[in-house]
Amino acid sequence: MFDIPELDDMICLGLERRHLAQCSRVNKQWHRIVTPYLWRDVSSRYGDYQRAAFRSMVLEDYHFQNLLSQDPNGNMNPSCRLPLLSKYSHLIRKIPLLHELMEYLQPPNKSITQPSQELGNAQDKGPTVHDLYILSRCSSRLKKLTFRGAVTNVEDEGPEEEQEPIIQLEHKELILSLYWEWNDTTEFWRWLWKRCGYVEILRVYDTTKAVESLADGILSHMPNLREIHLGRSDQDHMELMDGCIATLLSSCLYGWRVVEIKHTADFREASKAALVKLFPTLEVLILGSDDLKNEDLVLLLSSAPKLQELVTIDDGYYQHRNPTSIRADLFIDLDPGETNTLRTWPCEESLKVLKVVISGIGRADLEKQRRYGITKENPMIMLHIINWTA
Numbered sequence: 001m002f003d004i005p006e007l008d009d010m011i012c013l014g015l016e017r018r019h020l021a022q023c024s025r026v027n028k029q030w031h032r033i034v035t036p037y038l039w040r041d042v043s044s045r046y047g048d049y050q051r052a053a054f055r056s057m058v059l060e061d062y063h064f065q066n067l068l069s070q071d072p073n074g075n076m077n078p079s080c081r082l083p084l085l086s087k088y089s090h091l092i093r094k095i096p097l098l099h100e101l102m103e104y105l106q107p108p109n110k111s112i113t114q115p116s117q118e119l120g121n122a123q124d125k126g127p128t129v130h131d132l133y134i135l136s137r138c139s140s141r142l143k144k145l146t147f148r149g150a151v152t153n154v155e156d157e158g159p160e161e162e163q164e165p166i167i168q169l170e171h172k173e174l175i176l177s178l179y180w181e182w183n184d185t186t187e188f189w190r191w192l193w194k195r196c197g198y199v200e201i202l203r204v205y206d207t208t209k210a211v212e213s214l215a216d217g218i219l220s221h222m223p224n225l226r227e228i229h230l231g232r233s234d235q236d237h238m239e240l241m242d243g244c245i246a247t248l249l250s251s252c253l254y255g256w257r258v259v260e261i262k263h264t265a266d267f268r269e270a271s272k273a274a275l276v277k278l279f280p281t282l283e284v285l286i287l288g289s290d291d292l293k294n295e296d297l298v299l300l301l302s303s304a305p306k307l308q309e310l311v312t313i314d315d316g317y318y319q320h321r322n323p324t325s326i327r328a329d330l331f332i333d334l335d336p337g338e339t340n341t342l343r344t345w346p347c348e349e350s351l352k353v354l355k356v357v358i359s360g361i362g363r364a365d366l367e368k369q370r371r372y373g374i375t376k377e378n379p380m381i382m383l384h385i386i387n388w389t390a
Contacts, residue, residue, distance in 0.1 A: 193217025
């Protein structure tokens, strides 16, 4: 310990109770510094029982002091009773903040807490069939729809010709974040896909049991869908498996135009094979995975005539350290024949943004090393071309 109040406060407030207890037993100096923190700020949460007990202590002491102030003759002896906060202070694990302390002075309002509790319980159960019915009637200005759960026990609508005309949800973007999912949600997804005819952008964050149903829904009910985003950049572990990615990439009837694959997507052989089939229609490709090889990028540049944007170095993840790279000799696509000329890419006229890492660039002499900042410790150059023109 530094015996400097500011530093001691910074250190002790960041320690847990068991660590503070160990520090207090080091020596007398540490015991003197640590003990106040050991009994002041340890627990991070209060339960209902602790809140009620603390409120009772505060109110009782308050009423006792109020009685003393109303005794003009001084008949009551203040020393006859020790305040409860003083009597039980050694059991208090945390002194609340001032605004919390003021809340404890008043008992909970049942007229507010009971409806709030009922509303909270209803929200925990997720959306109901009635909620979905209302949603389908009140969505004329809805632009984005996010699902973190599914409705269970939805009955099958039966043959479509026997039902009323299906009212389409008018949202343009559909987001599925379904880390937890129940088993009996098949009919719900069928209900939803039939009403997603206007969807243009699809985002899937996690592997879902409904991937096959989603793929069928894309083929049958989402004719305007051309853009897909898989995975996310705010996690550090795989959440979207290879088989799920391959199924979704293969589900667009007219071919995806925009494909973004974040680093949490487990992009492997099955996904690569599905992505290769999209090259004729692909316009934008953003890759957060480092599983692609030199040959994969060469195949992409030579097989995607409509490609406008290719990004392999930035998908929004702050720890993206190993992006997919391509060797310079493969990137320049030199004709191996006697002509010694460069073969043009099919996407040369359409390509506008290119963010890739070019490796293995030859260095003729030390002057070029100084000019371009290339050293043995820095064997790669990041090529970033914006507004590419032929």
